[in-house]
Amino acid sequence: MDNSISRKDFIRYSAATSAAMLLNALHSYAGEYQINKIRVAIIGCGSVSNRYIPHLQTSPKVEIVALCDIKYERTLEQKKQYNLNASTYKNIDELLAGVPFDMMVTITDMQAHGDLNKKALLAGKHVWSEKPMANTYAEGNALLELAKSKNLKLWGAPAVVNSPQFAFMNKMIQEGKLGRIASAHGQYGHTGPTWSAFFYEKGGGSMPDLGVYNIATLTALLGPAKSIMAMTSIVNPIRVVDDKGTVKVEAEDNAHLLLDHGKGIISHVMCGFNYFDPHGHEAKGQQLHSIQIFGDKANMRLIGYDWETYGVYVDDSWEKPAALYESETGGYQWQEGATKVAESIVGNTTPKINVEHALHVLEIIESARKSSAEGKKIYLTSSFKWPLF
Ligand SMILES: NC(=O)c1ccc[n+]([C@@H]2O[C@H](COP(=O)([O-])OP(=O)(O)OC[C@H]3O[C@@H](n4cnc5c(N)ncnc54)[C@H](O)[C@@H]3O)[C@@H](O)[C@H]2O)c1
Numbered sequence: 001m002d003n004s005i006s007r008k009d010f011i012r013y014s015a016a017t018s019a020a021m022l023l024n025a026l027h028s029y030a031g032e033y034q035i036n037k038i039r040v041a042i043i044g045c046g047s048v049s050n051r052y053i054p055h056l057q058t059s060p061k062v063e064i065v066a067l068c069d070i071k072y073e074r075t076l077e078q079k080k081q082y083n084l085n086a087s088t089y090k091n092i093d094e095l096l097a098g099v100p101f102d103m104m105v106t107i108t109d110m111q112a113h114g115d116l117n118k119k120a121l122l123a124g125k126h127v128w129s130e131k132p133m134a135n136t137y138a139e140g141n142a143l144l145e146l147a148k149s150k151n152l153k154l155w156g157a158p159a160v161v162n163s164p165q166f167a168f169m170n171k172m173i174q175e176g177k178l179g180r181i182a183s184a185h186g187q188y189g190h191t192g193p194t195w196s197a198f199f200y201e202k203g204g205g206s207m208p209d210l211g212v213y214n215i216a217t218l219t220a221l222l223g224p225a226k227s228i229m230a231m232t233s234i235v236n237p238i239r240v241v242d243d244k245g246t247v248k249v250e251a252e253d254n255a256h257l258l259l260d261h262g263k264g265i266i267s268h269v270m271c272g273f274n275y276f277d278p279h280g281h282e283a284k285g286q287q288l289h290s291i292q293i294f295g296d297k298a299n300m301r302l303i304g305y306d307w308e309t310y311g312v313y314v315d316d317s318w319e320k321p322a323a324l325y326e327s328e329t330g331g332y333q334w335q336e337g338a339t340k341v342a343e344s345i346v347g348n349t350t351p352k353i354n355v356e357h358a359l360h361v362l363e364i365i366e367s368a369r370k371s372s373a374e375g376k377k378i379y380l381t382s383s384f385k386w387p388l389f
Pocket residue numbers: 043044045046047048049068069070071074091092107108109110112116130131132195196208209
């Protein structure tokens with residue numbers, strides 16, 4: 001086969017490529033300051049894409065231009081299901097070489113996030129990543145350094161700090177309404193995902209999938225943790241899942257964490273894939289509390305889950321019963337993170353979600369495993385600007 005091209009074709013091709021590159025560069029540059037729409041590519045078209053895609057579609061500032069999944073048929077199904085005018089790709093290399101875009105939304109298996117996020121950053125894309133943003137704290141830190149060096153944005157789920165209930169609790173604490181805070185508790189569990197094996201494989205586990213919400217909430221409310229002690233276990237060594245049938249459980253499906261936030265404040269988180277909960281994975285309508293904060297003047301109980309909240313009870317009286325505050329969602333939805341950060345790029349604003357906070361949560365999860373394996377307290381090295389707002 002003759003692969004040579006004529007000089008005329010070469011000049012024409014080079015000119016077209018340069019023009020495309022220039023337009024792309026101008027768009028990226030404008031993405032920081034001027035554009036009124038951001039082009040988004042979604043990688044991973046599984047379960048959670050059914051929550052992300054419709055939410056991204058609600059924003060006039062977001063355009064979904066590409067879908068990618070190694071199970072390629074899923075990109076076609078989602079394109080049809082949500083009536084998207086998007087190009088579809090079989091892997092990240094094809095995606096990055098394809099239609100231009102500004103931000104990648106990573107919602108694949110947890111174990112793939114670090115590599116995919118790195119490739120996207122190297123290709124000059126902003127990144128929103130589902131949790132965890134990387135497999136290790138060191139890998140997450142390297143991603144953030146890479147993003148900074150290229151003047152790009154990187155964020156990690158969850159978006160719990162966006163809820164009005166979080167804002168209320170944060171204000172109560174910052175205004176000293178609870179008095180001297182001593183202790184807090186968070187819990188989140190159900191009987192585990194049934195569709196994909198990665199939740200149970202190495203790099204999966206109940207901490208990055210479930211505990212991550214409580215850890216994010218409690219560190220955001222009480223401040224970065226200084227040290228951690230934890231015990232983790234595997235309660236159910238075998239699972240049957242849709243994609244791989246019977247699999248061996250390699251990551252913890254039960255975890256208890258004790259966090260020292262300084263000034264004597266200690267919090268506790270428990271999470272697992274073996275907790276019967278009649279509200280199930282969807283968790284709709286839960287009226288029990290999942291977060292409690294205790295001070296010497298008052299205590300607060302967050303109703304529902306910190307990612308799907310229904311209000312906050314405050315107990316601050318010897319005579320009156322606890323009162324319910326902030327029972328409206330105010331439009332907050334747990335799947336809104338990617339939309340909100342995309343809009344922040346368009347508007348050149350700073351979202352509440354903060355990448356250093358997500359990195360701190362990642363270090364806590366990694367350190368909890370180390371603490372459990374070695375039977376000792378682990379001192380944390382990461383931190384974030386606190387209070388968040
Ligand atoms: N499902 C939920 O309700 C939910 C809620 C919140 C967060 N999450 C998080 O979202 C992420 C995805 O979870 P899910 O439940 O949608 O899983 P899923 O198994 O349903 O979907 C993951 C998809 O990613 C694809 N994928 C895997 N590796 C890939 C790669 N290298 N390149 C391209 N595509 C790849 C898979 O083929 C699959 O279609 C996880 O981090 C999970 O913790 C899920």
